[in-house]
Amino acid sequence: MKDIMKLITLCKGHTVYLQTHNFPDPDAIASAFGLQRLMGEFGIKATICYAGKIDKLSAVKMLDAFGIEMYPYDALKEKMKETDDIICVDSQKNAGNIMDFVGDEVACIDHHPIFVETEYQYQDIRMTGACATIIAEYFKRCQLTPDRDTATALLYGLKMDTLQFSRGVTALDIEMFGFLHPLSDHEKLNRLERNNMEFTDLRAYGEAIESIALFDCVGFSYISFSCPDALIGILSDFILSLEEVEVAVVASVREDGIKLSVRSERDEVHAGKLIREALQDVGDGGGHAAMAGGLIRRDDVALLGAFPEEKIQELFLAALERQKKGGERS
Numbered sequence: 001m002k003d004i005m006k007l008i009t010l011c012k013g014h015t016v017y018l019q020t021h022n023f024p025d026p027d028a029i030a031s032a033f034g035l036q037r038l039m040g041e042f043g044i045k046a047t048i049c050y051a052g053k054i055d056k057l058s059a060v061k062m063l064d065a066f067g068i069e070m071y072p073y074d075a076l077k078e079k080m081k082e083t084d085d086i087i088c089v090d091s092q093k094n095a096g097n098i099m100d101f102v103g104d105e106v107a108c109i110d111h112h113p114i115f116v117e118t119e120y121q122y123q124d125i126r127m128t129g130a131c132a133t134i135i136a137e138y139f140k141r142c143q144l145t146p147d148r149d150t151a152t153a154l155l156y157g158l159k160m161d162t163l164q165f166s167r168g169v170t171a172l173d174i175e176m177f178g179f180l181h182p183l184s185d186h187e188k189l190n191r192l193e194r195n196n197m198e199f200t201d202l203r204a205y206g207e208a209i210e211s212i213a214l215f216d217c218v219g220f221s222y223i224s225f226s227c228p229d230a231l232i233g234i235l236s237d238f239i240l241s242l243e244e245v246e247v248a249v250v251a252s253v254r255e256d257g258i259k260l261s262v263r264s265e266r267d268e269v270h271a272g273k274l275i276r277e278a279l280q281d282v283g284d285g286g287g288h289a290a291m292a293g294g295l296i297r298r299d300d301v302a303l304l305g306a307f308p309e310e311k312i313q314e315l316f317l318a319a320l321e322r323q324k325k326g327g328e329r330s
Helices: 004-011 026-040 057-066 131-141 148-161 171-183 186-193 201-211 229-240 271-278 298-304 308-329
Strands: 016-019 046-050 070-072 085-089 104-110 122-125 213-215 218-223 247-254 257-264 284-287 291-297
Touching (some): 004 085, 004 104, 004 122, 016 026, 026 046, 026 057, 026 085, 026 148, 057 148, 057 186, 104 131, 131 171, 148 171, 148 186, 201 218, 201 229, 218 229, 229 247, 229 291, 257 284, 257 298, 271 291, 271 308, 291 298, 298 308
Parallel strands (some): 016 085, 046 070, 085 104, 104 122
Antiparallel strands (some): 213 218, 247 257, 257 291
């Protein structure tokens, strides 16, 4: 584990911003909130910020439940300076899902694979089920007890990003569950976990089902209207739950382009590598072995031709074939 005190020393006396990825989910929010509270224990005031928008009910409910203040970049850019410290939380600079803010990205705390090597003065990037796990470990190693709201938020982020401990779980995730559970407000946690679907989400489920195309064990769904990032991820989990599907690819047409989510339960198919290779000529993407996301930006959608749904299928099937051949050679 990285020595968190090095980060504390680095940020002392500086204006500090905690930047999540553009469309923060519960794990990103919990991690930034937890780090904000931890830094506050050492007299450092940090502001949580993001680009994009808060676009899912679970995230909105979380902000309300804990009174978390997060600021969009447009509300901050006039006062941010090149000398301000930025800590990337649950995200990495140049990852494709995080805007380049005014300021100096001095640190990165994340649990996603590194796809673009970047120099930071402090870096803690580890493969855990959730970024909230890393923040929780900081509290434990510093022998600090997170207050009830902080512990509950971190536990919620951990549970959400691991799909209730069914995806990408590591021994450290389990250990931090044991650390956070007795400190948490279980009634508040239960309220957060209930009723996270909105009525309008049903339309997306309907189109995902209607549009599903199956190629061997790969299931594709194409949604012709805009869905929040979190919902696209939920839909890809839903498609993956079908017995015939071992790799799921869900695409949603949005104002900013075409957003994609990939899930894999096959050991030989790395979701992050798959989406990065499939989109290499038309967009950006990356993520874990089991789950990943990507975007074909609006200006690049024309590269897909007259039939974007079929072209996306073609790109992913070709990338799968290359990944398969690469595995056979190794």
